Amino acid sequence: MRIEYIIIIAVVVLIVGICFCLAIASFGYDRFYDKLVALSKVTIENSGLTAYDYVQAVNATKFGSKLEILAVEGMTGDAYGGGKVFLSQNTLQSNSLASFAIISHELGHALQDKEGKLRKLYIFRKLIHFLGFLFVPLLVVGFILFLIGGNLWLVGIILMASAGLSILLALLLKIVTISIEKDASKRALVLLESVLSKEEIKQARKLLNSAKLTYWGDFFRAIFGWTRLTKKGKLFK
Numbered sequence: 001m002r003i004e005y006i007i008i009i010a011v012v013v014l015i016v017g018i019c020f021c022l023a024i025a026s027f028g029y030d031r032f033y034d035k036l037v038a039l040s041k042v043t044i045e046n047s048g049l050t051a052y053d054y055v056q057a058v059n060a061t062k063f064g065s066k067l068e069i070l071a072v073e074g075m076t077g078d079a080y081g082g083g084k085v086f087l088s089q090n091t092l093q094s095n096s097l098a099s100f101a102i103i104s105h106e107l108g109h110a111l112q113d114k115e116g117k118l119r120k121l122y123i124f125r126k127l128i129h130f131l132g133f134l135f136v137p138l139l140v141v142g143f144i145l146f147l148i149g150g151n152l153w154l155v156g157i158i159l160m161a162s163a164g165l166s167i168l169l170a171l172l173l174k175i176v177t178i179s180i181e182k183d184a185s186k187r188a189l190v191l192l193e194s195v196l197s198k199e200e201i202k203q204a205r206k207l208l209n210s211a212k213l214t215y216w217g218d219f220f221r222a223i224f225g226w227t228r229l230t231k232k233g234k235l236f237k
Contacts (some may be wrong), residue, residue, distance in 0.1 A: 021220045025230040032210040039098035039207055040090075045197055048141045051091045058107055058191060059085075067110060075095055080106040083113070097196075101204040105211070108184030128173045131166040132235070138163040142164045168183030168236045174219040181215050 052069070059067045068084045077088040078099075085106060091099045112118050142159025145152040185208040192204055221233025 018224075022224060022230050024213055025107060025217045025220035025233075028210075028213035031209075032214050035207050035210045036098050036102075039101065039203060041093050041094045042097040042203070044097055044100060044195070044200055046195055047095055049095060049195060051094050051103050052087060054100060054195060055085055055087065055103060055107065062107075062111065062191075063114065078106055080104050080109040080113070083110075085110065097200055097203055100192060100196065101188065101207045104188035104204075105181075105184050105208060107191055109180075111187050112180065114183060117183075118180070121176060124173055124176065126136035126171050128166075131157065131169065135163050135166050138166070144195070167235065171219070171222060174222060178212065178215045181212055185209070185212065225233065 055067075055069055059065050059069065066083070070084055070086050072086045072152055077086055078082055078091050079086045087103065087104075091103055109118065138159045142156045142161075142163065144156070145159065146156030148156070174175045185205075188208060189201060189205055192201055196204065218233055221230050223233075224230050225232035
């Protein structure tokens, strides 16, 4: 194959890949939200079981009832953090498939925390947040020292390189977060096997997979946000 054809194919593949990434960055959340709304209207076959009852049961069997279950104001806000499971008003007495899938994902995080898998992520996230405050000063001061030259040009290069390294670390954090979220969803599906049918598990898996796209969307927005082809992403959060 001639080199010209190889270059053309490579360019086409690159353009298609970029378009695919931009599509996820722009529409990943919309796809998740549509599935969430649809499954919020679907009642699980075990209609007598509420999400609160389910969390209580998992808490007893998997955590020895050590998790603190708290109700939060508002219609959204299901989350996990620091040994606490937060349930929104929508979720507390809900028996929708969406509620069970989402809260199981948070329980997946609780299992990760129980095994110590979230501790390093929390530390890494705090480090990246701190580097976010230093990024602009490092870049500006480094550039000024580089322009001054003399004995300071090398210091300037090191400071600018440090700013560049902080960007790579921030992107690495997003990749690690995606891996953590994927693992939490995998654990969620295992938990759901005891209360949902095979068809319901299939639908829950689709919802959780679409949720994962929102994290990829955040990653791609952080990369392509400066192009204005997609919404600007938050790099250091």
